[in-house]
Amino acid sequence: MEKKILSINKKSFVHIIKDDITNHYEVIKKIGEGSYGKIYKAKHKISNEIRAMKQIEKKKIINMIAFKKEIEILSYLDHPNIIKLFEVYEDSKYFYLINEICNGGELLNKILKRKKENNPIKEKEAANIFRQLIYSISYLHNMNIVHRDLKPENILFINEDINSEIKVIDFGFSIEFHNISKHKNLSSKVGTVYYMSPEILEGHYNELCDIWSCGVILYMILCSCPPFQGNNDKEIYQNIKDGKVNFIQNEWKSIHQNVKDLILNMLCPDNKRLNAKKILTNNWINNKNSDIKNEIGINIQSILDYQNMNILKKIILIFISWRLNDEEVKNIKNFFYLIDKDKKGTLNINDLSKGLGKLVNENNLNEKNNKIDFNDLNIENIFKSIDLEHNGKINYTEFIAALIDKNIYLKDEKLNEAFDAFDTESNGKICVKDIKHFLNIQDNNNDNMIEEWIKENDFNNDGNIDFNDFKIMMMK
Numbered sequence: 001m002e003k004k005i006l007s008i009n010k011k012s013f014v015h016i017i018k019d020d021i022t023n024h025y026e027v028i029k030k031i032g033e034g035s036y037g038k039i040y041k042a043k044h045k046i047s048n049e050i051r052a053m054k055q056i057e058k059k060k061i062i063n064m065i066a067f068k069k070e071i072e073i074l075s076y077l078d079h080p081n082i083i084k085l086f087e088v089y090e091d092s093k094y095f096y097l098i099n100e101i102c103n104g105g106e107l108l109n110k111i112l113k114r115k116k117e118n119n120p121i122k123e124k125e126a127a128n129i130f131r132q133l134i135y136s137i138s139y140l141h142n143m144n145i146v147h148r149d150l151k152p153e154n155i156l157f158i159n160e161d162i163n164s165e166i167k168v169i170d171f172g173f174s175i176e177f178h179n180i181s182k183h184k185n186l187s188s189k190v191g192t193v194y195y196m197s198p199e200i201l202e203g204h205y206n207e208l209c210d211i212w213s214c215g216v217i218l219y220m221i222l223c224s225c226p227p228f229q230g231n232n233d234k235e236i237y238q239n240i241k242d243g244k245v246n247f248i249q250n251e252w253k254s255i256h257q258n259v260k261d262l263i264l265n266m267l268c269p270d271n272k273r274l275n276a277k278k279i280l281t282n283n284w285i286n287n288k289n290s291d292i293k294n295e296i297g298i299n300i301q302s303i304l305d306y307q308n309m310n311i312l313k314k315i316i317l318i319f320i321s322w323r324l325n326d327e328e329v330k331n332i333k334n335f336f337y338l339i340d341k342d343k344k345g346t347l348n349i350n351d352l353s354k355g356l357g358k359l360v361n362e363n364n365l366n367e368k369n370n371k372i373d374f375n376d377l378n379i380e381n382i383f384k385s386i387d388l389e390h391n392g393k394i395n396y397t398e399f400i401a402a403l404i405d406k407n408i409y410l411k412d413e414k415l416n417e418a419f420d421a422f423d424t425e426s427n428g429k430i431c432v433k434d435i436k437h438f439l440n441i442q443d444n445n446n447d448n449m450i451e452e453w454i455k456e457n458d459f460n461n462d463g464n465i466d467f468n469d470f471k472i473m474m475m476k
Contacts (some may be wrong), residue, residue, distance in 0.1 A: 002375035006446050008315055008388040010322050010397050011220045012439045013421075014075035021089040021096045025053060036060065036172075037094075041101065045419040049323070051086065054097040058120065061095075070171050073145060078395045079345045080333050081136035083156070083169045084321060100325070104164045105156025107221070111152060111378070115224040118250055125162065125286030126221045127156075131280070132166045133214060135337075138276035139345025140174075141207045146186065148173040150213035151195045152220060156158075158326055162211050166328060181404055184270075193233050194226040199466065208270045211279070215266025223251040228265065243267065258284040280343045297331045298403055300372060306402040307385040312453040313473055314388060314401065315439075316418050320409050322398040323417070332403045336396060346393040352386075353379045410474060419470050429464035430454075 020445070025042040031052070032039035037060065042053040061067050074085040086355075107129065111359040114121055121129075133155065140147060149170060157164040173190045187203045189196075197212035199205035219227045227245050230236035245267050247260055262282055265274045279285070326333065339355035341345060347355070358373045366370075386394050386402045394402075408414070424434045432450045435441075457465050457473040465473070 011076040016088045047413040051098045052101040057097045079139045081132045083167045102156035104159045107155040115147045141342045146207045183223035223249045317401040349383045
């Protein structure tokens with residue numbers, strides 16, 4: 001009898017947990033504050049991982065449906081340059097959003113600081129920042145999501161290194177819709193005044209409003225001020241509608257014409273505006289990022305082992321992979337960038353095939369005896385073994401899970417946090433009910449299959465998976 005296919009994605013891992021957050025996190029200090037609430041640095045009590053905790057007062061939430069929609073969108077976005085949402089806690093007064101932490105500050109602060117130091121951001125650094133921004137927007141638009149509030153304040157750096165990667169944040173104005181690019185079927189006038197496109201002001205727009213915002217951001221990165229200014233909102237709106245972009249500041253004298261042309265092709269009427277995919281082919285972006293390292297440094301055996309793992313272990317690995325920090329997945333992330341040729345933020349079977357070819361070549365260069373013949377690999381089976389969502393593409397976290405080194409995922413703190421998350425009743429055992437609750441499975445159609453998962457990994461035959469069973473499963 002053929003097993004029922006169950007689609008697994010990381011959206012299942014983000015829950016609204018009604019509990020006292022101090023049972024799970026130790027608050028370290030406040031690191032930010034806004035009209036929505038406060039942001040704290042907090043430490044997870046089991047894994048000791050440092051994360052950002054966004055505290056939002058319930059009575060200040062104007063539209064609860066929109067707020068929960070933002071959580072839903074963040075829960076399934078899966079891209080190396082988009083902020084990760086791990087979990088949400090709720091008590092009588094507050095919601096607490098637990099995100100990955102970025103210690104490098106906002107792009108706006110970097111722009112202003114460098115201006116003050118008379119050390120403006122140069123083209124090479126600007127191209128690196130902008131490439132990551134457009135890559136994330138290409139992914140969003142491919143997922144039929146429009147951000148609608150892109151601005152330097154909503155772009156964070158992971159650390160203070162000059163080559164730090166970025167994360168796009170704040171999806172409060174984001175919206176999901178279909179027929180993208182074909183119809184201008186959005187009308188709400190949302191966003192921040194300096195970055196709003198003329199068609200938003202007209203109340204008739206589509207996802208290309210994000211590209212306009214990106215054009216404004218690139219202009220600001222290079223000359224430290226927005227292209228459309230005014231003494232009040234009305235003047236700014238009028239200048240945006242006029243759409244006249246000039247490059248008269250001193251900073252522009254040394255900047256290549258290709259950059260100016262790129263900006264003009266974003267700050268133009270939407271029927272002439274470049275889309276994200278086209279921008280990523282721009283010579284300026286690619287030439288300035290031409291020295292990105294192509295080294296892989298990944299053992300192909302990891303992905304071959306993953307192919308033969310049982311489904312429950314794969315689910316656990318996806319959970320662990322989602323919570324790894326950027327340094328822990330650095331090689332895998334760079335490899336993902338390298339083989340995602342279409343820059344959609346997901347991989348198809350051709351991307352994987354070419355990527356495995358690179359891994360085979362590297363493996364055979366480094367191994368004398370254990371050489372692998374690429375023709376012996378069943379690419380289709382490998383692809384299916386990674387695509388647990390069964391959507392015909394490999395998402396970023398699925399890719400990490402298939403390639404992550406066991407020395408990382410077998411760390412005690414990783415296993416302890418994963419077991420605690422799946423042990424939803426906190427009784428030291430994982431049963432069918434726990435797995436269904438954690439994966440948000442409402443019906444009973446998959447109970448027999450989940451019982452098989454339990455039985456396969458119940459090494460002491462007590463009908464459940466205790467922590468010892470759990471460790472054995474992960475180490476096998």
